[in-house]
Amino acid sequence: MLHQSSSDHSLFYKTDANSSFTVIFIYVDDLILAGNDINEIDSIKLKLDQTFTIKDLGELQYFLGLELASSNEGIFLSQRRFVLELLQDTGYLASKPASTPLDPPLKLSKDKGVPLENPQLYRKLIGCLQYLITTCLDLIFVTQQLNQYMSDPRDTHL
Known part of the structure; x- marks a missing residue:
């Protein structure tokens, strides 16, 4: 089950006993979905697509004027x-x-x-x-x- 952040109402998160962590950030009609469990991410994408018909744009590269590049060392903004x-x-x-x-x-x-x-x-x-x-x-x-x-x-x- 996803929980809404109390500090940012457009941020939702999910954790479980297996140290899985998933985050969804919503901005107008765009979503950023991130986490450390690809199966959980795929499951959420499937549920969203069944409910809303979504378009998966792949790995995040550009959002709200920010360019993002990821490597083994982390994320570069x-x-x-x-x-x-x-x-x-x-x-x-x-x-x-x-x-x-x-x-x-x-x-x-x-x-x-x-x-x-x-x-x-x-x-x-x-x-x-x-x-x-x-x-x-x-x-x-x-x-x-x-x-x-x-x-x-x-x-x-x-």
């Missing part, structure tokens, strides 16, 4: 594809890389610079940066700094 799509969408794909996310001597101000014509673009970028800190911890500080100017972003903030 990356947002490379998400970043490339973001850079393409914003026209920054050809930009030169920087050694730090924010130029250290740069002092941001709410008054310096020209207000952006389209502040929605800035807000979207900050939202994407907030999502990127899932795997890019070096962006936490700069995202927090830039987040302070969401109400009136300037060209110097962009």
Whole structure:
């Protein structure tokens, strides 16, 4: 029997006396099914297919902007594809890389610079940066700094 997690209502889990552990994560109409007993996973997939007619997409590779690669050493998470799509969408794909996310001597101000014509673009970028800190911890500080100017972003903030 599956139990619903009390901390995340879209997460269900099942354990048994044989140290078998199975997890189902639900997001809208997608499921991630994982565990250490392939027979249990196959059984759950069969029950789901009989009830709902499911499509098995195989081993998880990409989900909600996260790329997943598994090996004997564990699971590797990356947002490379998400970043490339973001850079393409914003026209920054050809930009030169920087050694730090924010130029250290740069002092941001709410008054310096020209207000952006389209502040929605800035807000979207900050939202994407907030999502990127899932795997890019070096962006936490700069995202927090830039987040302070969401109400009136300037060209110097962009």
